Amino acid sequence: MAFQKPSHTFTKIHLKALRTNNFKILFALSFTVFINTLSFSQDIPKKGKPLDRTVKDSVSTNVNDLLIPASEKTQDTIVKDSIKPKKELLENIVKYHANDYTRFSQKRQKLYLYNEARIDYGDMNITAGDITIDYNTNTVYAKGITDTINGYTQKPVFTQGTNVVEPDSIVFNTQSQKALIYNSKTEQGEGTVVSNITKKENDSVYFVKDAKYTTAENLEDPEYYIKLRKAKIVPGKKIVTGLANLFIYDVPTPLGLPFGFFPQSETHTSGVIIPTFGEQNDRGFFLQNGGYYFAISDYVDLAVLGDYYTNGSYGTRLESTYAKRYRFRGNVGFRYENLISSERGFPDYAKNTVYNLRWSHSQDSKANPSSRFSASVNLGSSTYYRSSVNQVNSGAFLNNTLSSSVSYSKTFSGEPQVNYSLTATHSQNTNTETINMTLPTFQGSVGRMYPFASKSGSKKGIFQNINLQYNVRGENQIQTTDSLFFKKEMFEEAKAGFQHTIPLATNFKLFKYFSASASTNFNEVWTFKTINRSYDTTEDETITEDVKGFDAFRTYNFSTSIGTTIYGMFNFEKEGQDKKIKAIRHVMRPSISYNINPSFDQYYDSYEGDEIIDADGTTTRDIIEYTRFENGVFGTPNKNFSSSMGISVSNNLEAKVRDRDSTATEAKKITLLNNLNFSTSYNFAGDSLQWSPVRMSGGTQLFQNKLSINFNATLDPYALDNNNKKIDKFNIDNGGSLFRLTSASMNASWSLQSKKADTKDKKKDSGIEENIRSGGRADDLFGVSEDFANQQIRGDEGKEEEDSGELYNYKIPWNLRVAYAVNYSNSARQNEISSHSLMFSGDIQLSPKWSIGGSSGYDLKNAGFTYTQLRFERDLLSWRMNFSWVPFSDRSSWNFFIGIKSSLLSDLKYEKRRQPDIQF
Template sequence: MTFQKPSHTFTKIHLKALRTNNFKILFALSFTVFINTLSFSQDIPNKGKTIDRTSKDSLVTKIDSLPIAPSSEKTQDTIVNDSVKPKKELLETIVKYHAKDYTRFSNKRQKLYLYNEAKIDYGDMNIQAGSITIDYNKNTVYARGITDTVSGYTQKPVFTQGSNVVEPDSIVFNTETQKALIYNSKTEQGEGTVISETTKKENDSVYFVKDAKYTTSKNLDDPEYYIKLRKAKIVPGKKIVTGLANLFIYDVPTPLGLPFGFFPQSEKQTSGVIIPTFGEQNDRGYFLQNGGYYFAISDYLDLAVLGDYYTNGSYGVRLENTYAKRYRYRGNVGFRYENLITSERGFPDYAISTIYNLRWSHNQDSKANPSSRFSASVNLGSSTYYRQSINQINTGAFLNNTLASSVSYSKTFQGEPQVNFSLTATHSQNTNTESINMTLPTFQGSISRMYPFASKTGTKKGIVQNVNLQYNLRAENRIQTTDSLFFKKEMFDDAKAGFQHSIPLTTNFKLFKYFSASASSNFNEVWTFKTINRRFDTTTNETITEDVNGFDSFRTYNFSTSIGTTIYGMFNFEKEGEDRKIKAIRHVIRPSISYNINPAFDRYYDTYEGDEIIDADGTTRREIEEYSRFEGGIFGVPNKNFSSTMGISVSNNLEAKVRDRDSTATEAKKIILLNNLNFSTSYNFAGDSLKWSPVRMSGGTQLFKNKMSINFGATLDPYALDNNNRRIDKFNIDNGGSLFRLTSANLNASWAFSSSDGKNKKNDKDSGIQENVRSGGRADDLFGVSEDFANQQINGKDKEEEKPSDLYKYRIPWNFRVAYAVNYSNSSRQNEISSHSLMFSGDIELSPKWSIGGSSGYDLKNAGFTYTQLRFERDLLSWRMNFSWVPFSTRSSWNFFIGIKSSILKDLKYEKRRQPDIQL
């Protein structure tokens, strides 16, 4: 519905009696004659030329009685472009309005009244309120709520202009100047809200406020904290510039304030300074940590440069980068470097050490390219990095003893046959021995299986039609080095390279209807570029091994076959007229027998004369030593001895059907009694002694609705030991012992259980567990979690608020995890428990805003507690408070943090910590 001012459409005519004024008439005529006589109306007459009024055109048949005035030389009269602009209309655009109860226009007051659910659209401006009044004389719009005896003051105005939304108690808006006065407004600005008693709107992009409150609290009626802005200028979507401002907590002023402030309000990522935290460390002195600069490079890429500095000269630098492209890839790169100084220069315990760590994770979206894939998971650096670094983010990873990396690219070429290849670089580092194994790179290529005798139509049947072969190629460049030579020229001196070609030929078929049989033969060829030559030096009486550079190769082949079946056994306990708890037990047995032949390739072995030995008869001779020139190669050496081996294995599975506790269930519930129970051994027909290999047993099961997982294993040796604890070719039962001798055993059990309310509850420590995994640690909190509270505050997301129930909730959510591990060793009659430990962790949510947790363990063998971490967290609505404590061990420390959750005020925080001493 549209309207215009009535005075624009109706002309008011006032009738009045007229009388003659002779003086004024004569004066007007005289003035007109005077002007016409002395002026030419801006016409420029032609000079030097007269108009012949007596001449006539022969074509003219009739002479006009009115003389034709001479045309002007100007093409346009300048009076048309008048410098006085016409007055603008009151309303430049059409106004649309609506009200639920009534719409009334007062012709006398020139006002339009809208009442109850009133709404006005004027250009990009929209006002919704309980009552709206438009004053045409003052060019103003006044909007306010309505008062109800039951609900009170309702339908408060909502003023919208562009993307800016203001919710005041009332508003006065001038349609001509676009200015406004807003009373008791609440305006969202970025992640926060500005609450102001009086706001002056200068134009559509500038607001001025006085004695306003800026907060990120969700409770705007009674915010738990706010920053009081004495005078401030607001540019919606860009910035808030304020004068004197200080922090209030529940309307209580605090001394925390600034003489002026700047709050960026950009909805996009912006670059900025990261405020450091300060503290004191025993061996390093006072410090500034985690300070730096954040670079918002683009929507797909960012970079954070952080640094630490200590007054004794130690420092650290960290680079953290995240990149992502939707439906393509995402990843992150992190580099950390620390220069640690211990004691003071001149003291005997003065030392300088440098540690570093490089991490890179890259994941390609599966939709990006179905035929090729690139992935990376890199974690390498100093072997002592996680032990020496005292950054809280490494808390859950300092027990790691292995660093591993892998960068791979794979490509598939569709067709018949299909061709696949991959290029991989790997890295494995033992932080205890500081040994490093790398492959730079490993190339693997293969051609898919080909069935040369298969029929063109139908399925493949029989031993001949199932014959298939394929081709595999593996090329590897392997490097073995140490931590001290890493990334140095010497690490490449002992690099080994080689190629391995293999062509497996296999087939499978059914035998006697119930047996599945398979047969395979494999041809293997190895290329190498470095061999050895071994000889005995009689001068030094030492065996000398020399490297021989050059191409060399060897070829091997073998044959294997296997046969197996599946046996099902059902034990039914049900009887007619009885409803037993256990209905039936099913036992599945999968026995299999395999046979392998590996020929002897002794032609690849050479001999040399070794050290002198004296025979029993007193003669002296040199011992003949045998070796292969391919020893030390990355693909091993050819078999020296012929072997003909039979392998035996049996796997078992036990399941039960039991009565379901749910009375509405129509079928019995299936549970697993024994997930697997496997036995395996082998017999070497060509062996001269110790033909039977030890029996290996392994098994596992799940209990308590799959909440508890148990895995166990054992090794049983049938042969006896002599007095020197060496295996002899005599069965243990024939030596006065049992049938088998238990040489090793292990048992691992883990149990995770929780209350019904804490079962699916996500914890804030999930980000810490992800940090553990990235650092090569455990995917749980049994060894503690990484806790950098400032980072967690910046990157973490708030937990979803649960709707409070009207009923009292007496159950406290909790969860608990426990892991038990024991290992037994008796290979040489030591009969000891080599390791015996119990680890546990848990969390308790005392209230929806208060939770405690911890992780610890007990070494049952050495009788002592393992690494222990206690965690406390308090959700203070807009704030978060965390406390982490490691009560004992060499990494004894604590860390307290309290800060605002919102990223816009992330630097408004307090952090206090006691860091562990440096352990070199």
């Protein structure tokens, strides 16, 4: 546990500008005293028979009695035999072994074992260099061997059941099961107890005096330990101690307790979670992340946490993790915060209530191969990540969208195969606070069928490749806002419908080198609400009425395509020359498609609109066409006939170059262009602007795939008039170039690291997982998230231990990630760079124990740094220290933490942070 001096806490009260409520301060202090005095930590007392206080404690037993216990027997009231049976010397068979010699003294009734001696007696096992068994007193003496070369070797190892003790020497009584153990080191859970003298009362209780409890690996010189002046150890269950305090490198500290309890259970145990103390600028003093942990079972747990601030703000959260091997795993979290700024009556007083629900569930692939259930939920208040004061989630704060999906799918094997799925989705824009949901979406399909395929299974030709399938999709769409979320008003405007599609397709070879395909698609849409539109001449406005009831429309279309693949090889090799570039290979895939979409104007109606007066003074009414399916879920039927041709060309460039490895027998293949694609279309049925813009996209990877570049552009063949409107005239005929560049973009990402870099960082990985879970980026370019509540529950062990203990690393490992993005817009002659940014993040390991990292960026258009986070971490062997800092922006903050890695002593820590000054 970590304590803060009372003087550090209360001397600041008179300096605060805001008035704090004395009653609430006393309430917080009372809660703290209650936890530290009346709670049982992680040990729940068992109800049972009360203890007899008159029984003398076994600790007061004389040492001599331990070695030669007095024999007491109670005479039975019924004498069975006048001849008393002779008592055996030992109750169990003793098995022993030694390398050098095994000698038995008949006179002294002692057995001597020397050099790698071993004794097995019941569930007890002792190995040592020198062992003596005294049959008169039923005592076993074990010690090591001392010589002038190796010193003291073959120290005893005492094992009884699952408990293992490694002392310098041991005296054990086989009859009373008591022992005296000297200079022992005993593993208890995650820690080790180092004691000069240990008294073993029985096989389940030990008593120690002036012992050390530590989780350090170097037990000869531990960097810290808790000194136990008197303690009782129940292996595998608990350690109960009297006065204990913390020592750091044998230097005592004032951090101590009059009594202590260390649970040693190997299973999850319920217990109190100690809160974090601190102060926030505008909310006063606080207790954060305090509560109770419920170890419900081996498969599920629950943590109930709460926050309290002296200005009246409070928060609560529920965190649960569940898992079942080979079946599923997941976690659920709900957070609610009632935040108050300033004080009532001040002009800057504000009160805000925010909440957030997150649920993640994944099913093991081995659980059920034919069905699958998964969930990824992140919903709540749109301002949660901007207002919450108990986490620094950079990825979610910079993201404008929250999304959720819960789905179940089932597959029925057979011919044809049948699939169906149910999905509930949620999408929330945190800027506009609009929410779009589908509750639910149903999808079903019948697998592809080949009615004309031969019985042998091979499909050749246009007829044998004819196939069809059936798909159905049903949706119930809801659009609402934060203020109406899960209120009855949000369901009033819900829209529902079904869409049935039956695609019929085939493919075949044409002229040996061309691949052709043809398809037709039948589409039927069902809806349960349509509209009726009319014009009210009295009010001079258009009236739209909802018509409830089943209605449907049907459409169909036809498409065909033909394409081929062209290979080109440019060979640069010449006889007798070893050129660096051997050859360049160009793969080009051109294709042409044709699409027909008929007109379905039978689904359109018309009504008379506003009055129109022509040049002759004649008054008429405007005729407005509409379709009653305008507000449907799956769109509207096509009104205009369309007959269009699509043209596309994809390219791929590869090269063979001389390998730098002189032993390589073949040239090395590298990629010059992953793809370079061009596409456009021509509408035969259009009366103007028949050509669509040419869209170009491409990408490549350089420097052994460390640099990835992607780019795209839109080229319009038509010109603009003086009002920057597109006209039916080619740009080249209007005095311009062949194409007009209307938009372009490029993004690049570069990942670099030294040869010795080790990017494995558990804390960083958990922060990136938190980014993804909250809808942020899957990297650290926007920083690494910190969830203080989860750190309290789960703990954080930081980086793995390194073998090297050197303080300076002459080859400093490092890694760097750079992302560059630029967007250009010129659709209406604006000719501007709409966005231009550079983001970067990296880590440097100054030594095996020191590492620093950071994430930042620079807005090249607006000339300013973007969100910046700096991270510093020091591995202190059994301890971990880190410092994270957001130096500027509205969310400037910092967090300092130093604490023990072990989850058992995770409350032994010091944490201080400055949280952002959040305004509502």
